[in-house]
Amino acid sequence: MKGLKLCYAKINLAFAVILHFAFKKWFRRRGLTHFLKAYQKDRVFPLLGEERQKFSSYSNCIFCGLCVSQCEVTDLNFYQKFLTPANIAFSYTKSLPEVSSNIDFVAHCSSCRACEKVCPTGVPLNSILQFVKAHASF
Amino acid sequence: MVVIGSGLSGVMAALRASSQGKKVAVVRKGWGASALTGGVFEISETSLSKTKEDNPTHPYHLLDLEVLPTAFELFKKYFPLKVQGSYTENHLFLSDMGMVRRAAFAMESQFLDFRTVGRKKVLALGVHPLHSSFGNFSGDFLGGEQVTFASLPWFQETPLLPSMVAKKLDHPDEVRKLAQQIKSKFQLHPYAILLLPPVLGFDFFSDMKRELEHHLGLPVYETVATYHSVPGLRFQKALDASLHKASIPIIQGKVKNFEHQKKKITLLRVCDESSPQLNETTLEADTFVLATGKFFSGGIQKQKEFLETVFGLPLFFENEPIHNWESQKLLKKKFFKSQPLFQCGLKTDKNLIPLNEFGEMCFENVRACGTILQGFDPTHDGTRFGVQLLSGYKAGDMAV
Numbered sequence: 001m002k003g004l005k006l007c008y009a010k011i012n013l014a015f016a017v018i019l020h021f022a023f024k025k026w027f028r029r030r031g032l033t034h035f036l037k038a039y040q041k042d043r044v045f046p047l048l049g050e051e052r053q054k055f056s057s058y059s060n061c062i063f064c065g066l067c068v069s070q071c072e073v074t075d076l077n078f079y080q081k082f083l084t085p086a087n088i089a090f091s092y093t094k095s096l097p098e099v100s101s102n103i104d105f106v107a108h109c110s111s112c113r114a115c116e117k118v119c120p121t122g123v124p125l126n127s128i129l130q131f132v133k134a135h136a137s138f
Numbered sequence: 139m140v141v142i143g144s145g146l147s148g149v150m151a152a153l154r155a156s157s158q159g160k161k162v163a164v165v166r167k168g169w170g171a172s173a174l175t176g177g178v179f180e181i182s183e184t185s186l187s188k189t190k191e192d193n194p195t196h197p198y199h200l201l202d203l204e205v206l207p208t209a210f211e212l213f214k215k216y217f218p219l220k221v222q223g224s225y226t227e228n229h230l231f232l233s234d235m236g237m238v239r240r241a242a243f244a245m246e247s248q249f250l251d252f253r254t255v256g257r258k259k260v261l262a263l264g265v266h267p268l269h270s271s272f273g274n275f276s277g278d279f280l281g282g283e284q285v286t287f288a289s290l291p292w293f294q295e296t297p298l299l300p301s302m303v304a305k306k307l308d309h310p311d312e313v314r315k316l317a318q319q320i321k322s323k324f325q326l327h328p329y330a331i332l333l334l335p336p337v338l339g340f341d342f343f344s345d346m347k348r349e350l351e352h353h354l355g356l357p358v359y360e361t362v363a364t365y366h367s368v369p370g371l372r373f374q375k376a377l378d379a380s381l382h383k384a385s386i387p388i389i390q391g392k393v394k395n396f397e398h399q400k401k402k403i404t405l406l407r408v409c410d411e412s413s414p415q416l417n418e419t420t421l422e423a424d425t426f427v428l429a430t431g432k433f434f435s436g437g438i439q440k441q442k443e444f445l446e447t448v449f450g451l452p453l454f455f456e457n458e459p460i461h462n463w464e465s466q467k468l469l470k471k472k473f474f475k476s477q478p479l480f481q482c483g484l485k486t487d488k489n490l491i492p493l494n495e496f497g498e499m500c501f502e503n504v505r506a507c508g509t510i511l512q513g514f515d516p517t518h519d520g521t522r523f524g525v526q527l528l529s530g531y532k533a534g535d536m537a538v
């Protein structure tokens with residue numbers, strides 16, 4: 001009884017393998033571009049090694065809110081959809097970069113670096129904002 | 139003289155030295171814990187002598203308490219905001235979390251001493267998503283029906299952080315809208331005083347307070363801030379302004395390293411990471427004042443061990459060196475004492491010169507002042523304003 005079951009399972013597996021290879025030949029969808037396209041709507045993208053190294057300093061934000069008081073763009077966009085530099089920096093204290101939710105803000109950011117000048121924990125806000133800008137446009 | 143750090147103590151040191159004709163510059167990498175203060179300023183929870191008695195390593199033992207009025211007068215000469223209070227007694231203020239804080243001084247817009255309220259009724263408003271935390275417990279504390287807590291949905295669609303709400307309220311039109319909402323939602327005639335969270339304007343808050351009082355016809359005060367504090371931001375901006383008024387330059391940048399000859403610091407290398415060219419400046423001076431604060435501002439850090447960050451000086455808790463303590467030991471709380479972690483700091487001699495484990499001077503031309511000193515907890519201690527002011531004053535004085 002046991003041997004029969006095993007035999008049946010193996011035949012099934014072999015059938016699946018043959019089917020897989022046969023169909024793979026016809027529906028070939030591989031490669032980085034295809035992969036990225038599939039994940040584009042979730043805004044998943046590959047990170048370069050050097051970018052990954054910067055993440056330890058990106059994650060220093062303690063959400064004290066001091067940088068917000070210096071940002072003129074935050075003031076100007078008051079009645080529109082916006083985020084603050086603090087919210088962007090704070091989102092990098094979590095594991096995955098939340099680029100998607102930050103795009104609206106960085107479009108307005110003028111890279112004046114006023115926010116970075118007051119940060120007590122030395123978060124490289126400008127380099128975070130550049131990172132978001134670079135990945136927001138694809 | 140070069141002062142490192144532009145918090146309250148650093149500014150005080152710089153003002154004192156420059157008032158005596160010394161050439162001073164302030165270096166800072168950013169803002170520090172002074173930008174988080176709630177707007178009230180404490181000198182001592184009980185009496186000064188009791189504070190000294192209870193805590194044998196408290197910085198007050200090194201400082202001359204008599205000069206407090208002189209130091210405060212000098213500070214007020216340059217500081218653009220109005221601070222009210224008295225040296226001799228503590229006042230009671232309500233915080234936006236609904237707790238009562240005792241302090242000697244408060245900013246003008248927050249100076250509502252609860253002992254003077256008497257039988258009058260107070261309406262305390264929370265701004266809905268921001269400060270919905272007005273609890274009943276403080277209502278009970280203050281005598282039940284005396285204070286009515288309520289929240290206001292006015293900011294529901296916009297606010298993220300109090301500083302943004304405050305900036306929005308810097309315009310008289312917005313204040314008028316807020317006044318209309320308050321009038322339509324509440325019957326104001328039973329109340330004698332209106333308490334708002336500290337978001338009433340950022341740069342023009344005294345004007346906006348008057349504007350709102352004019353619309354509502356009753357006195358308006360702000361509570362003491364806790365988290366994301368607008369009064370702290372106003373305070374730090376005013377500190378920057380007082381440096382400007384005294385023509386003391388602020389150099390933006392982090393002190394990266396230094397050079398010394400025997401026990402004398404000769405120069406500092408300062409690197410401005412927030413400028414595109416990463417330019418490095420060197421600063422030479424006779425005296426260096428270390429006013430870099432504790433953990434929040436980065437004056438003390440744990441890397442491999444707990445150390446002061448600029449000159450690598452050793453840290454102490456109750457005169458005991460802590461550099462090889464485990465973190466857990468620092469977090470352990472004894473019944474009558476607060477945690478060592480927030481109390482640790484530099485051990486100094488009478489002239490505020492930092493000492494090493496053997497009781498010798500580390501560098502003879504360095505003075506330490508402010509929160510970086512050992513023996514008091516800047517987040518809980520009811521003595522922080524007094525310590526900052528006096529130690530800053532003394533460090534500036536000694537440097538001349």
Ligand SMILES: Cc1cc2nc3c(=O)[nH]c(=O)nc-3n(C[C@H](O)[C@H](O)[C@H](O)COP(=O)(O)OP(=O)(O)OC[C@H]3O[C@@H](n4cnc5c(N)ncnc54)[C@H](O)[C@@H]3O)c2cc1C
Pocket residue numbers: 120142143144145146147148165166167168169170171172173174175176177178179180391392393394429430431432434435436437447448507508509510516517522523526
């Ligand atoms: C959450 C919180 C709430 C508080 N609330 C109150 C309150 O309500 N009332 C009150 O009286 N006190 C309050 N305090 C305490 C208050 O922070 C202190 O009383 C005081 O303002 C600190 O002043 P300071 O000058 O010692 O240091 P800080 O204000 O911390 O200044 C340190 C300065 O040193 C600079 N610095 C640090 N390292 C370097 C470096 N390597 N190179 C260059 N610059 C450097 C920093 O950029 C900063 O400018 C609070 C503290 C905290 C953390």
Ligand code: SF4
Pocket residue numbers: 060061062063064065066067068085086089090118119120121122123125
């Ligand atoms: S980026 Fe810096 S200033 Fe802004 S909230 Fe974070 S720690 Fe504070």
Ligand code: SF4
Pocket residue numbers: 070071072073074084085108109110111112113114115116125126129
């Ligand atoms: S660099 Fe961008 S986020 Fe920072 S203060 Fe300037 S506009 Fe605001």
